[in-house]
Amino acid sequence: MAFISQRKICSFCENSEIVINYKEYKLLRKFLTEQGKIIPGFVTGVCSKHQRHITRAIKRARNIAFLPFTVDYRDI
Helix, strand or coil: CCCCCCCCCCCHEEEEEECCCCCCCHHHHHEEECCCCCCHHHHHHHHHHHHHHHHHHHHHHHCCCCCCCCCCCCCC
C-alpha cells in the first residue's frame, strides 16, 4: 500500500507580499503553541529559510514583549 502525501507549499514562497516582521505579532502568533513554543516547520509547511526568519522574528518580539515567553495558567 503506497502512501501519496501532499507536500505542503511554503505560504511565504508562494505569496511574496507577506513580510515576516517582529512587529506583526498576529501573524507570528499562528506559529506558536498555546504554551508559547515555536511550531516546527514540518508541521506548518514553511520552508527552512522562512522558518529561520519566523524564529528570529518571534524571539525579537518576545524580547520587546509583543509576545509572551510562556503562559501562566494561574493568571487566567
